Amino acid sequence: MHPAFSVLVFTVMSGAGYGLITLMALGHLLGLPQLQDSSVLLTGGVVSFVLISGGLLSSTLHLANPKNAWRSFSRFKTSWLSREAVFAVLFYPFVLGYLTNIWVNGAEVNAIAQLTGFGAALLAMVTLFCTSMIYASLKTIRQWNTSLTPVNYIALGLMSGSLLLAAVQASVAGDLSSVLHNLAIGLVVLGAVVKLIYLFWIGKPAGSTINTATGFTQASVRLLDQGHTSNGFLNNEFGYTLEANKLMRLRVLMVGIAFVMPFFLLLTSSAGLLALAAILTIIGLLVERWLFFAEARHVVRLFHGDQRV
Amino acid sequence: MKLGLVVDLDTCVGCHGCATACKQWNTSGTIGPLSDKDPYGKDPNGAWLNRIRTYEVDDHPNSKTVNMPLSCMHCDNAACVTVCPTGASYKREEDGIVLVDQDKCMGCNLCSWACPYGARELDPHQGTMKKCTLCVDRIYDERLPEDERKPACVMTCPTKSRVFGDFDDPNSEVSQLVRDRAGKQLMPELGYEPVNTYLPPRNKPVVETYEPKSIKATVKGWVNKVIAR
Numbered sequence: 001m002h003p004a005f006s007v008l009v010f011t012v013m014s015g016a017g018y019g020l021i022t023l024m025a026l027g028h029l030l031g032l033p034q035l036q037d038s039s040v041l042l043t044g045g046v047v048s049f050v051l052i053s054g055g056l057l058s059s060t061l062h063l064a065n066p067k068n069a070w071r072s073f074s075r076f077k078t079s080w081l082s083r084e085a086v087f088a089v090l091f092y093p094f095v096l097g098y099l100t101n102i103w104v105n106g107a108e109v110n111a112i113a114q115l116t117g118f119g120a121a122l123l124a125m126v127t128l129f130c131t132s133m134i135y136a137s138l139k140t141i142r143q144w145n146t147s148l149t150p151v152n153y154i155a156l157g158l159m160s161g162s163l164l165l166a167a168v169q170a171s172v173a174g175d176l177s178s179v180l181h182n183l184a185i186g187l188v189v190l191g192a193v194v195k196l197i198y199l200f201w202i203g204k205p206a207g208s209t210i211n212t213a214t215g216f217t218q219a220s221v222r223l224l225d226q227g228h229t230s231n232g233f234l235n236n237e238f239g240y241t242l243e244a245n246k247l248m249r250l251r252v253l254m255v256g257i258a259f260v261m262p263f264f265l266l267l268t269s270s271a272g273l274l275a276l277a278a279i280l281t282i283i284g285l286l287v288e289r290w291l292f293f294a295e296a297r298h299v300v301r302l303f304h305g306d307q308r309v
Numbered sequence: 310m311k312l313g314l315v316v317d318l319d320t321c322v323g324c325h326g327c328a329t330a331c332k333q334w335n336t337s338g339t340i341g342p343l344s345d346k347d348p349y350g351k352d353p354n355g356a357w358l359n360r361i362r363t364y365e366v367d368d369h370p371n372s373k374t375v376n377m378p379l380s381c382m383h384c385d386n387a388a389c390v391t392v393c394p395t396g397a398s399y400k401r402e403e404d405g406i407v408l409v410d411q412d413k414c415m416g417c418n419l420c421s422w423a424c425p426y427g428a429r430e431l432d433p434h435q436g437t438m439k440k441c442t443l444c445v446d447r448i449y450d451e452r453l454p455e456d457e458r459k460p461a462c463v464m465t466c467p468t469k470s471r472v473f474g475d476f477d478d479p480n481s482e483v484s485q486l487v488r489d490r491a492g493k494q495l496m497p498e499l500g501y502e503p504v505n506t507y508l509p510p511r512n513k514p515v516v517e518t519y520e521p522k523s524i525k526a527t528v529k530g531w532v533n534k535v536i537a538r
Contacts, residue, residue, distance in 0.1 A: 001422075064416025064436030071395035071413055081419055082394035139388065139499050140425045208425075208496055214377060215493040215507055219367035224374065227325065227361045230352045233430040234360075237421065299496065300427040303362055303379065 001141070002240045003293035010059035011131060012160075012285045014088075015153060017051030018124035019161020020044060020168075021095060023183070025117040027165075029109055034169055034177035038107040044168045045099040048161075056088055080137055084130035087123055094120035128157050135292075142207040142309060143296045148198045159184075159191035160285055163262060163278040170271035181274075185266050188281075192259035195288065199251065202295065207309050213302035223305030238298040250291055258284025310404040311476040312443055313383050313504035314463065315483045315492060319511050321361075321470040323376030327462035328359040331380070331441070334461035339446045341411055344434035356430040358441040359462060370515050378471070380462070381428035381441035382495070382503030383407050389420035389429065397438070405504060406443045414438050425496050426503070448473075476504055 024044045027035040035041065060066050073089070075082040097116035105113075132153035135144040162184040170176045211217045231239070242250075257280050265277035297309040335358060336343040345355030359380040366373050383400075387407050390398045397413035398420050400406070409420075409429075414437040421429040421438065429440045444460035447453065457464065463473045474483035483506070486492065492506035522530075 062417070064418070064431055065414060066416075068395055068397075068413060068415035071397070072415060072417075073394075074396050075394050078391040079394040079419075081392065081417065085394060134392075134419070137392070138423055139501075140423060208498060212496050212498055213425075214364055214366075214375070215495055215509065216364075216366045216375070219371075222365045223362065224365050225323075225363040227328075227363065230354065232354055232360075233356065233421075233433075234427045236354075237418065237431075238427075298422065299425045299499070303377075303427060 001293045001296040001298060002237050003290045004062045006058045006061035008286055008289040008293070010055040011153070012055075012282060012289050013051045013058070014055030014131070015128060015157035015285070016160035016164060016282060017048040017055065018128045019157040019159065020051070020164045021048040021161070022121040022124045023158065023161050023165050024048070025098065025121040027180070028107065029114055029117045031109070032177075032179060034173065034180060036107045037173055038102050040169050040172045041102050041107055042099065043172050044165060045095070045102070047164060047168060049095065049099070052088075052091075080130050080133040084127060084134060087127040087130055091120060091123040091127055094123055125154065128154055140299045141296045143202045144292075146198075146201065148194070148201060152194055152198055155187070155191050155194045156285060156288070159187040160278070160281050162187045163266075163274070163281050166266075167271070167275040167278040170274050174271075176269055176271060176274070181266065181269065184274075184277075185263065188259055188263050188266065192255065192263075195255070195259070205308060208299050208302060209308045210302045210306065213299065226304055234300055235304065238300045239304065240294060242294045247291075247295070250287060254284055254287040254291060256284075257281075258288055310478075311385075311504055312404045312406060312448070312473070313476050313483065313506070314380070314443075314460070315472040315474070315486050315506050315508060316378055317468075317470040317472070317486075317490075317508045318375050318377060319470075319508060320468045321376045321378065322468055323361055323363050323374075324467065325361050326465050326467060327378055327471060328357060328361055330461040330465035331359045332357055334444060334447070335439075335442065338442065338444070340409065340439055340442055341435065342432075343439055344432050346433040354433060356432045356439045358428075358430070358439060360427065366510075370518060373510055375510060377507070378462075379426055379428065379495075380505070381407060381443070382426055382501070382505040383441075383443060385502035385504060386500060388423040388501060392419045392423045394419070406445055407440070408442055408445065409438050409440055411435070411437050425499050425501060443473075476506075 028041055060069055063069055072082055072085045076086050094116045098120050101112045129150055132150035136149035139145050166180040166184045169180055210221045214221050262277035262281045265273045299309055301309060332343055343356045347353050359378060361376055361378045364375045366375050383405055387400050390400050395413045395415050397410045399408060416436040429438050432439050448458050459473045463471045472483050472486060474481040476483055478484060487506050490508040492508050494503050494506060
């Protein structure tokens with residue numbers, strides 16, 4: 001699949017924002033002592049708000065006919081993209097209510113904070129799940145059509161959110177919270193495990209072949225002619241191919257930047273290095289999302305001569 | 310009604326006549342222009358609703374060239390319709406034709422991702438998704454003579470490899486062809502239940518080929534013949 005930059009930015013940034021607001025709101029409402037500081041909560045809230053809104057705006061950039069984007073709320077019953085749009089908008093009144101309440105009443109946990117905070121946390125996770133299901137529901141791309149896809153999206157969103165939360169808390173409050181620090185380390189390890197399982201799983205050959213695509217299942221089939229002299233929409237959208245050696249290098253780079261380096265930076269327990277770890281993770285996740293697209297092989301490729309996907 | 314096409318892979322000669330007739334008819338049809346980008350330049354690109362690819366099936370001396378036209382299969386279980394967030398993609402109850410409402414499409418490409426047959430192409434100028442309409446603006450047009458109420462690709466096919474009809478009617482020409490010639494659906498394992506059906510090539514005797522032997526083998530053959538007498 002052709003990796004569209006606007007979609008990479010959208011999924012990584014909004015994933016981190018949703019992860020951050022979820023962990024922060026839960027920590028605050030469940031009484032984590034380091035998160036009872038209104039300046040920490042407001043900073044975290046604004047960071048998450050900017051990431052989510054920037055991501056959502058970026059997502060509209062890949063539309064070829066954006067003037068009809070408002071119609072995307074209309075097929076909630078069948079379309080995961082529609083569900084994502086509805087929940088993404090529904091999230092806003094909750095998060096704005098939650099942050100306004102902190103602005104006015106401080107970090108005190110009152111009824112408004114509980115209603116809006118738990119609501120925002122729940123809707124953030126539901127939106128992230130809907131985003132992942134857009135990909136996981138496509139039977140045409142076997143690398144995406146797996147329950148590992150939502151697990152990856154949610155685990156990596158929470159992971160990058162936890163790093164951001166630890167960095168915000170450490171830089172605003174001045175001292176490091178050991179709970180948030182340990183949570184970030186745990187989620188980085190979890191994210192790495194989940195990603196490695198995914199990479200191992202997509203390596204196994206499975207799915208449709210050129211034989212099932214053309215109906216000639218008892219003989220070999222080779223493409224003689226694509227039927228056109230230059231690339232069309234299908235080639236550009238689905239024909240993206242990456243050389244095996246580059247793929248391996250990018251995978252190593254991705255695991256290094258997104259998981260290994262942040263893990264070691266977290267072990268140092270320094271506030272400045274925590275911020276660096278959060279930024280590195282987000283850059284690493286951009287590479288991860290790029291690979292998620294580049295490694296996905298659509299079955300249309302079979303008609304263009306690939307023997308298997 | 311379940312309208313669709315039968316494509317005979319035995320007789321299709323790969324002339325691309327169906328694709329050009331389709332482009333010609335539909336560029337001024339209900340779904341508006343089928344635009345091209347840089348049509349006379351070095352790297353032309355444009356929306357086509359029908360593509361013909363050519364394959365070599367099996368190995369020498371049993372190999373066969375197969376031309377395979379692909380357009381929308383008007384699937385019974387059309388995922389392109391369920392994934393559409395705007396409601397632009399829809400499947401008609403009355404005849405099963407899958408269409409895109411050009412006034413509602415926002416060009417997100419998700420339906421083309423959901424389609425395993427590459428039947429949907431984004432219009433490079435309009436930014437909306439284009440696909441085969443089964444010439445819905447021809448087949449119901451009562452001003453046309455009755456035998457011309459067929460899709461443009463079917464009308465133009467010089468070898469009559471494309472047949473249009475109702476798959477729900479067991480006595481229609483398409484249903485009979487599917488029964489008699491063991492019609493196949495493409496990628497049935499994905500469960501889209503495509504309506505369009507492909508008739509596999511008939512088995513024909515292998516054409517004998519002359520393979521020159523070495524002089525030694527030829528002389529040996531002569532000697533063997535003489536001795537046998």
